[in-house]
Each structure stands twice: as C-alpha cells, then as structure tokens.
Amino acid sequence: MADPVTFATGTKSREARRPVIIALQIGFFIAWMALWEIMATTGLADPFFFSKPSLISARIWEWLSGGFIYEHLITTLTEALLAFLIGTVLGVIFGLTFARIRLLAAVFNPYIRVFNALPRVILAPIFLLWFGLGIASKVALGVTLVFMVVFFNTYQGIREVNPVLLNNVRMLQASQRQLLRYVYLPSAMTWIFSSLHTSIGFALVAAVVGEYLGSARGVGFVVAQAEGVFDTTGVFAGLILTSVVVLGIDLLIEKLENYLLRWRPGG
Amino acid sequence: MTPAVSFDSVTIRLPTPDGGALTVATDLSLDIVEGKFVAIVGPSGCGKSTLLNLAAGLLFAPEGKVRIFGDELHAINQHAAYLFQQDALLPWRTIVDNVLLGPLIRGRSRAEAEPEARHWLQRVGLAGFEKQFPHQLSGGMRKRAALAQSWIVDPRILLMDEPFSALDVQTRQIMETELLGLWAETRKTVLFVTHDLEEAIALADEVVVLSARPARIKGIYPVNLPRPRDVAEIRMIPAFTTLFNRIWADLRVEVGAAAHG
Numbered sequence: 358m359a360d361p362v363t364f365a366t367g368t369k370s371r372e373a374r375r376p377v378i379i380a381l382q383i384g385f386f387i388a389w390m391a392l393w394e395i396m397a398t399t400g401l402a403d404p405f406f407f408s409k410p411s412l413i414s415a416r417i418w419e420w421l422s423g424g425f426i427y428e429h430l431i432t433t434l435t436e437a438l439l440a441f442l443i444g445t446v447l448g449v450i451f452g453l454t455f456a457r458i459r460l461l462a463a464v465f466n467p468y469i470r471v472f473n474a475l476p477r478v479i480l481a482p483i484f485l486l487w488f489g490l491g492i493a494s495k496v497a498l499g500v501t502l503v504f505m506v507v508f509f510n511t512y513q514g515i516r517e518v519n520p521v522l523l524n525n526v527r528m529l530q531a532s533q534r535q536l537l538r539y540v541y542l543p544s545a546m547t548w549i550f551s552s553l554h555t556s557i558g559f560a561l562v563a564a565v566v567g568e569y570l571g572s573a574r575g576v577g578f579v580v581a582q583a584e585g586v587f588d589t590t591g592v593f594a595g596l597i598l599t600s601v602v603v604l605g606i607d608l609l610i611e612k613l614e615n616y617l618l619r620w621r622p623g624g
Numbered sequence: 625m626t627p628a629v630s631f632d633s634v635t636i637r638l639p640t641p642d643g644g645a646l647t648v649a650t651d652l653s654l655d656i657v658e659g660k661f662v663a664i665v666g667p668s669g670c671g672k673s674t675l676l677n678l679a680a681g682l683l684f685a686p687e688g689k690v691r692i693f694g695d696e697l698h699a700i701n702q703h704a705a706y707l708f709q710q711d712a713l714l715p716w717r718t719i720v721d722n723v724l725l726g727p728l729i730r731g732r733s734r735a736e737a738e739p740e741a742r743h744w745l746q747r748v749g750l751a752g753f754e755k756q757f758p759h760q761l762s763g764g765m766r767k768r769a770a771l772a773q774s775w776i777v778d779p780r781i782l783l784m785d786e787p788f789s790a791l792d793v794q795t796r797q798i799m800e801t802e803l804l805g806l807w808a809e810t811r812k813t814v815l816f817v818t819h820d821l822e823e824a825i826a827l828a829d830e831v832v833v834l835s836a837r838p839a840r841i842k843g844i845y846p847v848n849l850p851r852p853r854d855v856a857e858i859r860m861i862p863a864f865t866t867l868f869n870r871i872w873a874d875l876r877v878e879v880g881a882a883a884h885g
Binding site for chain 2: 521522524525526527528529530531532535539540543544546547619620621622
C-alpha cells in the first residue's frame with residue numbers, strides 16, 4: 358500500500374526540482390552545440406562530414422524564411438497522415454473481424470506472422486514500381502506499417518475484454534451490435550490509443566524512407582538531394598527539421614490521449 | 625403459482641484449470657417463489673454462482689431445464705438483472721452514463737433516460753457524483769451505482785452473486801440495509817448467493833443450503849424474522865441466533881467435507 362505521506366513529499370520534491378532539471382537540460386544542449394561548433398571549426402571533426410551547428414541553423418532559417426521547405430513538409434505530413442488514417446481504419450476493421458471470428462484468425466495466423474516478420478521497409482521498392490513516384494507509393498508503405506500495429510492492438514483489445522463487463526452489458530439485454538458499440542470498441546480503443554505514438558511514428562518513417570528512395574517532393578527528397586551533392590549541412594537540417602515536427606505531433610497526440618483516456622485510474 | 629425461477633434436474637459443470645470440466649451437481653431441482661428474497665449458501669466450489677449464471681441465461685445446463693415464470697430459458701433472461709461480485713461498471717463511461725445504459729439499450733433516448741438515471745443515483749445516495757468516472761469512486765459507491773444500474777430497468781428478478789463481499793464490514797452493513805429498503809418497496813424476486821451465513825439470514829426470507837460435491841439441496845430454511853430489518857441489530861435477537869445455529873450445524877458438515885474432499 359502506498360504511504361500517503363511519502364507519496365505527497367515525493368511529488369512535491371519532484372515539482373521543486375523541475376526548474377533545475379530544465380536548466381540542466383538546456384545547459385547540456387548548449388554545451389553539446391558549443392563542443393560540436395568548436396570541434397568543426399578547429400578541424401578536430403571534419404566539417405565536410407559533420408557540418409556545423411551555426412551552418413545548420415542558418416540553413417533551417419533560410420528554408421523557413423524563404424518558404425522553400427513548406428511544400429516538402431506538407432507533402433511528407435500529408436503522406437504520413439493518409440497512411441495513418443487508412444492504416445488505422447483497416448487495422449480496426451480487420452482486428453475486429455479476426456477477433457470475433459475464431460476460424461479466420463486460426464487460418465490466417467501463419468500468414469500474418471510471416472507478414473509481420475517481414476521488414477516492411479523492403480516493400481518500398483515494390484510500391485515505387487506499382488504506385489509510381491507520387492505520394493501513393495509512400496502512403497501504401499505507411500499503411501502496411503500502421504496497419505500491423507493497429508491490427509494487433511485491436512485484436513488483443515477485443516480478445517481481452519473483461520468478461521464481467523461483457524456479461525453485465527449482456528444482462529442489460531444488449532444485442533451483438535450494441536455489445537460491439539458499448540463494450541468491445543471502447544475497450545479496444547484504449548489499446549489503439551496507446552499505439553498512436555508508435556503508428557504515427559511509423560507513418561512518418563514510411564513517408565521519409567519512401568521519398569528518399571524515389572520522389573520529387575518531401576523532406577526525404579530534400580535530404581536525398583543534399584546527400585547527392587555532398588551537402589552535409591542540408592542533410593542535418595532535414596533530419597533536425599523532421600525530428601522537431603515529429604516531436605510536435607507527439608506532444609499533440611499525448612494531449613489528445615490524455616483527454617480521451619481521462620477515465621483511466623491515474624490517467 | 626408458477627415459480628419465478630425453476631431449476632428442473634439440472635447438471636452443473638465447472639471448468640477446471642487444465643481446460644476440462646468437473647461435474648459438481650446432477651439432478652438438482654429448486655423452485656424460487658415469486659416475490660421472495662432467497663439466499664443460497666454452500667461451501668466453495670459447490671456451484672452456487674453457476675446456478676445464478678444458469679438463471680441469468682449466461683450459461684446453459686448440459687442437462688436439465690431452467691424455467692423463468694414457466695418458460696424454458698434459451699437465451700439471456702429478459703426478466704432479470706444481475707449484480708456481480710466484481711466491478712462491472714464500464715470504466716470509460718461516467719456514473720450517470722453507466723446507469724442510463726440499460727434504458728438506452730432498450731431503445732429509449734438519452735434525453736429521456738438521463739433524468740431517470742439521475743433520480744436513481746439520488747435514491748442510492750450518489751447525487752453529485754453523476755459526472756465522475758467509476759475509478760474516482762470508492763468500492764461502496766461503485767456498488768451503489770451498480771445497484772442503480774440494475775434496478776433502473778425494473779427487472780422482475782434480481783440475481784446477486786456475493787455483491788458485497790469485497791466491501792469492509794461497515795460499508796457492507798449499510799449496503800445490505802439499503803438493499804432491503806429498495807427491495808421492500810418493490811418485493812422483486814431476489815436470488816442472493818453468499819458464503820456468509822449471517823448475511824444470508826439477515827437479508828432473506830428463505831435460506832437454501834447446498835451440500836459439498838456432489839451438490840444437492842441440503843435444506844431449505846424459512847427465515848421468519850420480522851421486517852423491516854436492520855441488518856446490524858437483527859443479529860442480536862435470540863431467534864436469529866437459534867436459526868443461525870440450526871443452519872450452521874448443517875452447513876459446517878458440508879464446509880468440512882468440501883475442505884477435506
């Protein structure tokens with residue numbers, strides 16, 4: 358049993374330490390950047406391979422202020438979002454069907470395992486051939502990644518529905534459709550939401566990798582172009598920009614998740 | 625008069641941990657008269673809860689028949705509400721949304737069902753907690769909400785499976801008294817499974833004692849104690865003690881048999 362006194366003081370001291378932690382985090386960032394800058398300037402690290410924080414930040418600023426990067430960012434985000442939406446819808450539908458129809462799950466079990474074991478990034482070249490250099494090939498790749506995550510979580514979520522909740526709602530005379538609506542789906546939702554971070558990350562990975570391998574637009578394309586002319590600064594700028602965007606999306610998802618799962622104890 | 629619930633030579637099988645099934649009773653018959661509060665006691669593993677699930681239509685007996693008001697039961701019992709031992713409120717719905725679920729499922733609109741749900745929450749002493757989620761309430765309060773959830777649909781039969789066993793003694797007695805209060809207003813048929821003989825006598829009109837495996841009806845004891853009862857005070861009166869000793873003499877043999885068997 359949790360001791361309320363220790364618990365309370367524990368929370369308080371963590372609150373009190375917060376500014377210190379933030380200061381240390383910022384300090385580490387500045388030290389790291391300074392070290393990188395100095396190493397590159399003095400030639401300890403070859404600026405050809407490592408570039409310099411000052412050059413990279415100047416490049417990012419140039420992209421943002423000049424408006425060059427927006428078209429590419431929007432392309433990448435569109436691909437990721439489409440892959441995420443389509444993959445989630447398909448994953449929920451299939452997860453639900455497989456969890457409710459035992460025979461289907463039993464028959465397809467080995468195939469699903471094989472497909473899941475396959476490193477799906479390897480499908481990118483095939484999708485490029487099938488769907489061309491436009492956004493469709495990137496969305497297709499993203500769908501295969503997102504689908505698996507959502508599929509497994511939905512399947513698990515439906516299979517692990519608390520039987521007491523199920524019996525209770527059955528006693529309230531719920532039909533099969535109502536059981537799905539009031540018990541199975543909300544129960545699986547908690548699993549699906551907790552997989553949101555993973556699946557949106559996968560969708561972005563798929564978009565960038567797909568663009569890198571062949572495209573005319575997108576952040577992956579920008580990085581590939583920079584790499585083609587040995588422009589290390591451009592590669593780093595692309596990487597950092599992508600990371601910041603993903604971080605922003607992650608924070609938004611966390612807010613959404615906290616709201617939607619507010620009924621959970623301690624949530 | 626047709627009994628509310630009638631078990632007609634049913635077989636009870638319990639699943640075993642290794643995936644098999646253990647037959648704990650064969651040829652078990654019992655009639656529950658409409659309007660009576662009947663408690664079922666017996667040693668653990670004798671199939672009390674399974675009997676309740678048969679009456680609910682959540683399980684079906686491999687042999688024998690269950691009749692509800694004379695009609696053989698083949699699906700979920702439409703006349704019954706069930707109060708489970710475990711928490712059965714949907715954790716993602718607020719308390720009021722949980723209580724109005726029954727009417728909602730039966731096709732009533734939310735706008736229609738909500739005032740009724742609020743009224744029921746008030747009756748069980750949960751006014752002001754409508755918008756809370758189940759985990760924000762204490763165990764006793766969750767039981768009150770579950771009570772409201774099952775009574776709002778006005779069932780003719782109430783099935784209760786050790787509903788208060790997880791509560792502390794004080795909360796438990798309060799809940800028992802409130803249950804009797806609600807029951808006195810409507811006189812629904814109640815089937816109350818418990819392992820606590822005192823609770824059974826304090827609440828019921830009739831106590832059914834099941835034997836250890838193979839389970840049979842060891843005895844049916846009418847409880848002729850005055851109503852309305854206060855569950856805490858009734859334990860002090862001599863008639864209670866006499867009855868308790870009589871039933872316990874029978875029950876202890878079975879509990880002993882179950883412990884050694």
